[in-house]
Amino acid sequence: MSEALKVPTMAEYMAEGKRPEVLFWVGCAGSFDDRAKKITKAFVKLLHSSKVDFAVLGTEESCTGDPAKRSGNEFLFQMQAVTNIEVMNAYEIKKVVTACPHCFNTLKNEYPALGGNYEVMHHTQFLKSLLDEGRLTVEGGKFKGKRITFHDPCYLGRANDVYEAPRDLLRKLEVELIEMKRCKRNGLCCGAGGAQMFKEPEPGNKDVNIERTEDALETKPDIIAAGCPFCNTMMTDGVKSKEKEDSIDVMDVAELIANAQDL
Amino acid sequence: MQYIPNIIFIIVLTAGIGYFTKNIRKVIRNIRLGKDIDRTDNKKERFNNMARIAFGQSKMVRRPISGILHVVVYLGFVIINIEVLEIIIDGILGTHRIFSFLGGFYDFLIGSFEILALLVLVSVFIFWIRRNVINIKRFKTLKGWPKNDGNIILYFEVVLMTLFLTMNAADFQLQSLGAEHYAKAGAYPVSQYISPLFNGMSQATLILVERGAWWMHIIGILIFLNYLYFSKHLHILLAFPNTYYGDLNPKGQMDNLEAVTNEVMLMMDPNADPFAAPSDDEAETEPEKFGASDVTDLNWVQLLNSYTCTECGRCTSECPANQTGKKLSPRKIMMDTRDRLQEVGDNIDKNGSFVDDGKQLLNDYITPEELWACTSCNACVEACPVSISPLSIILDMRRYLVMEQSAAPTDLNNMMSNIENNGAPWPFNQMDRLNWSKE
Numbered sequence: 001m002s003e004a005l006k007v008p009t010m011a012e013y014m015a016e017g018k019r020p021e022v023l024f025w026v027g028c029a030g031s032f033d034d035r036a037k038k039i040t041k042a043f044v045k046l047l048h049s050s051k052v053d054f055a056v057l058g059t060e061e062s063c064t065g066d067p068a069k070r071s072g073n074e075f076l077f078q079m080q081a082v083t084n085i086e087v088m089n090a091y092e093i094k095k096v097v098t099a100c101p102h103c104f105n106t107l108k109n110e111y112p113a114l115g116g117n118y119e120v121m122h123h124t125q126f127l128k129s130l131l132d133e134g135r136l137t138v139e140g141g142k143f144k145g146k147r148i149t150f151h152d153p154c155y156l157g158r159a160n161d162v163y164e165a166p167r168d169l170l171r172k173l174e175v176e177l178i179e180m181k182r183c184k185r186n187g188l189c190c191g192a193g194g195a196q197m198f199k200e201p202e203p204g205n206k207d208v209n210i211e212r213t214e215d216a217l218e219t220k221p222d223i224i225a226a227g228c229p230f231c232n233t234m235m236t237d238g239v240k241s242k243e244k245e246d247s248i249d250v251m252d253v254a255e256l257i258a259n260a261q262d263l
Numbered sequence: 264m265q266y267i268p269n270i271i272f273i274i275v276l277t278a279g280i281g282y283f284t285k286n287i288r289k290v291i292r293n294i295r296l297g298k299d300i301d302r303t304d305n306k307k308e309r310f311n312n313m314a315r316i317a318f319g320q321s322k323m324v325r326r327p328i329s330g331i332l333h334v335v336v337y338l339g340f341v342i343i344n345i346e347v348l349e350i351i352i353d354g355i356l357g358t359h360r361i362f363s364f365l366g367g368f369y370d371f372l373i374g375s376f377e378i379l380a381l382l383v384l385v386s387v388f389i390f391w392i393r394r395n396v397i398n399i400k401r402f403k404t405l406k407g408w409p410k411n412d413g414n415i416i417l418y419f420e421v422v423l424m425t426l427f428l429t430m431n432a433a434d435f436q437l438q439s440l441g442a443e444h445y446a447k448a449g450a451y452p453v454s455q456y457i458s459p460l461f462n463g464m465s466q467a468t469l470i471l472v473e474r475g476a477w478w479m480h481i482i483g484i485l486i487f488l489n490y491l492y493f494s495k496h497l498h499i500l501l502a503f504p505n506t507y508y509g510d511l512n513p514k515g516q517m518d519n520l521e522a523v524t525n526e527v528m529l530m531m532d533p534n535a536d537p538f539a540a541p542s543d544d545e546a547e548t549e550p551e552k553f554g555a556s557d558v559t560d561l562n563w564v565q566l567l568n569s570y571t572c573t574e575c576g577r578c579t580s581e582c583p584a585n586q587t588g589k590k591l592s593p594r595k596i597m598m599d600t601r602d603r604l605q606e607v608g609d610n611i612d613k614n615g616s617f618v619d620d621g622k623q624l625l626n627d628y629i630t631p632e633e634l635w636a637c638t639s640c641n642a643c644v645e646a647c648p649v650s651i652s653p654l655s656i657i658l659d660m661r662r663y664l665v666m667e668q669s670a671a672p673t674d675l676n677n678m679m680s681n682i683e684n685n686g687a688p689w690p691f692n693q694m695d696r697l698n699w700s701k702e
Contacts, residue, residue: 005700007697007700009697026696026699028686028687028688028689028691030699031687031691031695031696031697031698031699032687032689032691032695032696032699033689037699037702040699041699041700044700056697058696058697059693059694059695059696059697061686061696062686062687062693063682063686063687063688065682067678067679067682067688068678068679068682069517070517070639070658070661071661071665071671071675071678071679072554072658072660072661072662072663072664072665072666072671073662073665073666073671073679074519074520074523074553074554074662074666075523075526075527075553075666076679076682076683078519078520078523078524078527079527079530079683080682080686082527082528082531083531086531105513105515105516108513109512109513109515109516110516110517110519113519114519114524154515154638154639154640154641154642155515158514158515158640158641158642158644158645159513159514159515159516159641160513160514160515161513185645186581186642186645188583188586188640188642189583189638189640189642191583191587191638192638193638193639193640194637194638194639194640195639195675195678196638197688198674198675198677198678198688199635199672199674199675199678200672200674201587201589201636202584202589202590202591202632202635202636203588203589203590203632204584204587204588204589204636205587205588206586206587206588207587208583208584208586208587208638210587211583211586211587212583
């Protein structure tokens with residue numbers, strides 16, 4: 001067991017009469033999924049090392065409703081959205097950062113019409129802004145010279161046209177960034193979106209994550225970088241099914257930066 | 264007697280345009296069967312999108328081979344239509360090459376038309392090879408009418424371009440012979456190589472060839488115009504409004520159903536009276552249906568999308584579900600929507616108003632298995648060269664399945680009850696949400 005991280009909650013800030021610079025929206029995967037929790041922690045370490053004044057909602061956070069909406073359950077989505085918006089508006093949240101592109105997309109694009117207006121950033125965009133402000137230093141460290149390919153999450157890339165922030169961060173790691181043949185706006189889905197994460201795929205001749213992992217393996221990477229906890233799971237499973245888990249790691253951009261600094 | 268050709272021409276032209284107008288009105292009526300959606304905002308951005316995507320073909324050339332060939336045929340179509348204008352005026356007035364007073368510029372115009380016509384013929388030939396010889400999956404998977412439709416359009420182009428060049432070649436020959444009414448006008452960089460075929464023909468025969476080609480060319484154009492309604496080729500007109508009315512929001516943003524918002528707000532309102540009787544006008548109106556099970560539940564932009572689709576299949580070739588062998592094909596979603604809409608329209612034509620035919624878009628055309636295979640990745644939307652969104656139809660049909668029929672796959676039902684009960688798609692307690700920080 002590693003040492004406990006200091007993670008302040010909005011309730012604690014409120015009690016002290018303070019407001020944080022930014023709300024870190026952890027998301028369900030980031031809170032409960034064992035693999036994604038490591039991403040959450042890596043990101044929190046970076047927030048601490050950059051002296052970012054942040055807080056989480058903790059037990060007051062609830063699913064954004066993204067998988068419900070994309071399954072067609074608009075009712076459940078809006079119930080979740082309205083509840084979350086009430087909580088966030090009560091704390092007078094202005095700025096939100098999240099490590100999940102699905103939460104990012106929903107909070108940024110679908111909450112405003114229901115009364116939730118915030119400046120929403122994906123963690124790669126936020127880290128990039130910290131880098132530009134000189135609050136975060138990104139150095140190659142142990143990843144210097146490694147071959148890394150970045151898998152674009154659909155809900156970050158095509159859905160919101162964010163392609164460069166994660167790549168700018170990776171370049172700062174002095175790695176050899178290799179693009180897959182299908183990348184950026186032509187990137188292939190990992191297979192998890194639209195609530196596919198939570199169900200068995202329809203009959204076909206292949207799983208989408210295998211198809212995408214093959215794209216990644218063509219670049220002969222040391223590391224597959226991801227920016228989404230669900231993509232991370234899908235690509236990790238893909239690498240395992242190709243029996244490459246000993247030679248290829250699947251890591252989030254935040255983990256790469258934190259690990260490079262041995263945080 | 265001398266006005267007979269003019270009169271015949273006007274009758275043919277009126278009939279051709281009249282029948283086309285009649286059918287286009289049906290298309291417009293059918294599109295209006297869709298629900299209302301406001302796309303009157305941001306006129307400038309919309310106009311720019313239309314100029315860039317439809318007029319400027321910006322998304323076509325993302326696939327360079329088919330894109331550039333398409334640009335050639337598109338330019339040929341648009342520019343050679345200036346010639347059609349001349350033909351129509353000549354036909355009505357009984358003149359010959361009325362624009363020839365433009366002199367050198369006229370030579371330039373006719374010369375460009377000829378070169379474009381040749382390029383169109385070459386492009387169309389390559390298109391035919393791509394559709395029928397080379398193994399390209401998105402064309403290989405087309406069967407029956409959609410496959411024939413694609414080829415018929417190519418044959419039309421070949422016939423029209425050949426007639427155009429034949430007409431010019433005969434004209435060129437007549438001009439060199441100094442025939443009456445055939446004053447020297449125009450430049451014939453392509454047809455001058457065809458005209459030697461007519462060497463030795465009498466002037467009368469040449470005039471017959473020239474007039475014959477002229478008449479068949481304009482009648483061919485009118486037939487092609489009327490063919491559009493029955494074909495996927497309507498995109499040559501509808502691509503423009505379709506790109507204009509396209510969705511301007513980020514692709515990840517899905518609309519929030521207003522009917523649901525009203526319900527949710529009522530539920531969350533502590534002052535709402537749970538026992539309140541519905542107001543009079545509310546009691547009379549049928550409660551709004553959630554999602555779409557038939558074309559009339561879709562909005563008019565989605566229906567316009569379906570008429571605009573030219574079945575190129577770029578969407579399907581980019582679809583992760585389709586590439587991995589699932590039944591879902593975004594192109595099929597669009598084709599099914601149009602086929603069903605056409606069926607509903609024909610039903611209205613026949614009966615005066617829609618009479619229940621026991622069919623709907625869901626199940627009779629699109630199966631739930633297709634709908635559930637979508638990852639909502641937006642690859643199809645990104646791939647479409649004319650701003651069609653198959654994804655929005657898929658989502659609306661999922662909404663119907665879930666909210667009207669409770670017919671989601673079991674796994675998804677479990678996920679949704681987890682969200683309802685404990686605020687996460689997995690069965691973890693909301694009170695444990697911060698435990699990660701202590702592990």
